[in-house]
Amino acid sequence: MLLGTQKINDKGHLMIGGCDVADLAAEYGTPLYVMDEEEIIAKCRAYRSALANYYGRAHAAYASKAFCTVGMCKLMNEEGMYLDVASAGELYTAKVAEFPSERIIFHGNNKSRFELEMAVAENVGFVVCDSFGEIEDLADIAAKAGKVQGVMLRVNPGVDPHTHSLIRTGQEDSKFGFNIHIGLAMKAVKAVLSHDSLNLLGLHCHVGSQLFEPTPFVQAAPIMTEFIKTVTAETGKVIEHLDMGGGLGVRYVESDNPLSVGEFVKLICDGVKAGVEATGIKMPTLLLEPGRSIVGEAGTTLYTVGAVKEVPVVEEPGRKYYLSVDGGLSDNPRPSLYDAVYTAEIANKMNEAADCVYTVSGKHCETDTLIPKTNLQKAERGDILAVLTTGAYNFAMASNYNRLPRPAVVFVSWGKSRIDVKRQTLEDLVLWDVK
Ligand SMILES: Cc1ncc(COP(=O)(O)O)c(C=O)c1O
Incomplete structure (x- = not known):
């Protein structure tokens, strides 16, 4: 191989x-880790051009948890990527690399107050809130700093991706996200909207990692667009961004047969566009967050x-x-x-x-x-x-x-x-x- x-x-x-x-x-x-830079660049470009072809207003954010170094963050900036960080350490690495903060998406199911303060101080574009306590803390921190912080909400679509149990995240029984079906996601939307210091920019989901099967992505798209429709109907808020996470698998052994980046992106874009058409919502800016499929191979x-x-x-x-x-x-x-x-x-x-x-x-x-x-x-x-x-x-x-x-x-x-x-x-x- x-x-x-x-x-x-x-x-x-x-x-x-x-x-x-x-x-x-x-x-x-x-031992030595050798990183094939031409391959990384090719993957970034494949994501960006597929998103431009199949969707239009869309961005690819590299999930830096997969491999986070100053050099990698600099390369992602050169390639016009957005950046997903999930800790103060990853955010600090991005800062040292002078990665533009408005293109940073800050994740994590249990961010500390210190991490939220750092996100606000660094003017991170999107903080993806994942608990009610975090929404309150972030609102308080942003208000005290005299800022309005851009927020997305991590929503659990209740989709089981059937991948290894430790990298499965979109199923109902998960520590990640506000569950849509038991009403927590709507409650979280209303909590964000109740604060002048927060600006609800979008909704996010990530169903799992190392996925070969297209089904979970196909299932998640209509659930998310339907939820966006319900949010606007109930609150009047138009959701401008939809982040569908990462998850595309890579080839570890000869028999692995992942979708190509183009096939994967098309699948998600088609799903979201179909959902937009079915619900009549405003077409959101689409974000994807590939990690493994940018650097794995x-x-x-x-x-x-x-x-x-x-x-x-x-x-x-x-x-x-x-x-x-x-x-x-x-x-x-x-x-x-x-x-x-x-x-x-x-x-x-x-x-x-x-x-x-x-x-x-x-x-x-x-x-x-x-x-x-x-x-x-x-x-x-x-x-x-x-x-x-x-x-x-x-x-x-x-x-x-x-x-x-x-x-x-x-x-x-x-x-x-x-x-x-x-x-x-x-x-x-x-x-x-x-x-
Ligand atoms: C929120 C989020 N986005 C993106 C990713 C990247 O996933 P992958 O490396 O499978 O593309 C992960 C991985 O855990 C994640 O939790």
Whole structure:
């Protein structure tokens, strides 16, 4: 499986963004997150042009939770994206990157007062309120600052996306959003409208992540447009923005078959336009918030192969091999967290037959399996293992478990590489420990 700009060169090495990964590993060390910048740019442009073609007045907001660095926020600004942030930390990263605050959407089901104060102080364009207490706090903060804060409401459409339970958010039983069906969403609309310091700009929903099935998006659109109609009928308020969230899946293994960005955007635009027509509401400005589908396939993690160990197989005759790499759970917790599956290659032996079966493991003090069973080229100590599709929710979820320094992040494009995040040092690990 080759993704984005990946190619194989005449040495049989994997190339990303025109760079030989063996050279990247030698220059920057491993583990290393390699981000294919051309692929990220292509995905942003695919979203923006599909929204322009199929809808018109619409914006794509990059969900920075997937991968948030100063360099990434700068790139998103250059690409004309809006930005979804979900914490003071992500907002601060955007601020350091000088991301225009009017294009920032601040999410979170439990924002602190500090985070709300920061959003108001930074003139964030949209705060997506997700609880009654938050609406009251935000109104108070904005009033004291003498400002009118733009607000969207996170609404729960009651759509079950049938994805992994930990990334499912749009079903009735969820910590996210004001439920429409039991009347909380309307109550929240009225709460926002009761404050002069808040300006209700729109409604938002996000049904879930890593979705291959179009049905949840198709189901959510008419529920949202119908609710907009009810809001205007009951309160007189015209809703100007409709944010349908993110969720498009990416290819982790060959058999994954996500919709293309164009197909996904068309589906949502068609659904919203049909809902607008059926209800007679004013056509809202449409927002989408892709995260994983912007950066997921752009990321590859390079590791150095260490121990290759033969073990007896109890259930069936024969032997199996553990291949351990110099990272694992700390740079990619998703296999342990979500049973996520990945594709790997011995990146310096791409032209050799992948006829050996391995369990790929990390180096942590537990069974931190990265890939339970995969066919690879024969691996030796010192080889480079590339794990594909690690651009989303890997660096973002990384930890220092076992006091492993976090890997560096490198952007590659058009044959050049540049460091985006430096590798942590051993000194960094004890920086905040009181000595
Ligand atoms: C509110 C919101 N918007 C957008 C996203 C991005 O989703 P994805 O990475 O699946 O596109 C998420 C993910 O959790 C989210 O919670």
